[in-house]
Amino acid sequence: MRDQKQNRRSPSETLFIHLLLHLGFSKPLLSEAHLREGAKAFGKRSVERASEMIEGRLAHQMHQWPTRPSNKVPGKGVTSNGHLIEMSLLAATMYYLYGERVHEELSMQEVINAFDLYTNIRESAGAVAKRVSPDTAFYLSRELVSHYAFIPYCSNCGVRYYSSVEQKIKNACPFCKEVGHGDCNLS
Numbered sequence: 740m741r742d743q744k745q746n747r748r749s750p751s752e753t754l755f756i757h758l759l760l761h762l763g764f765s766k767p768l769l770s771e772a773h774l775r776e777g778a779k780a781f782g783k784r785s786v787e788r789a790s791e792m793i794e795g796r797l798a799h800q801m802h803q804w805p806t807r808p809s810n811k812v813p814g815k816g817v818t819s820n821g822h823l824i825e826m827s828l829l830a831a832t833m834y835y836l837y838g839e840r841v842h843e844e845l846s847m848q849e850v851i852n853a854f855d856l857y858t859n860i861r862e863s864a865g866a867v868a869k870r871v872s873p874d875t876a877f878y879l880s881r882e883l884v885s886h887y888a889f890i891p892y893c894s895n896c897g898v899r900y901y902s903s904v905e906q907k908i909k910n911a912c913p914f915c916k917e918v919g920h921g922d923c924n925l926s
């Protein structure tokens with residue numbers, strides 16, 4: 740009985756899961772991630788149950804928003820300057836909204852806010868590469884916490900960009916190729 744009670748989710752939590760599924764977050768991520776501050780992870784069954792309640796197609800399916808690749812270490816997926824620009828738009832958006840707090844743990848809602856703004860910005864900028872997936876956006880926020888990734892400032896271009904210790908191309912501003920302030924400066 741006690742277990743049942745603990746597993747029961749409130750309608751607002753179920754709706755939150757529905758929103759995240761529509762946006763294209765994967766079920767494994769939603770099962771394991773701490774979606775609410777101080778709350779336990781939802782677990783596979785809760786997410787599965789919430790997902791079964793959705794009728795029809797998900798928003799990401801209807802609009803063909805990319806949901807892959809889902810990189811647990813987003814830096815490893817950065818293999819071209821186009822990718823680096825996409826990740827930079829997202830990382831700079833996080834920094835614009837939350838400043839140095841990006842290196843603490845952003846909440847799921849904050850990740851969504853940044854992802855939403857990134858999506859709008861990249862559309863007006865014209866597509867450079869494939870849109871970053873929601874899962875990768877979440878993992879980026881965790882990469883910033885573990886200091887695998889940084890958001891240095893390029894004074895030439897007046898922009899912030901993404902820089903990861905794991906990226907496959909040079910750590911530098913994706914626009915002018917100079918090394919900015921706060922970059923990892925690996926050599």
Ligand SMILES: [Zn+2]
Nearest residue numbers: 893896912915
């Ligand atoms: Zn630059």
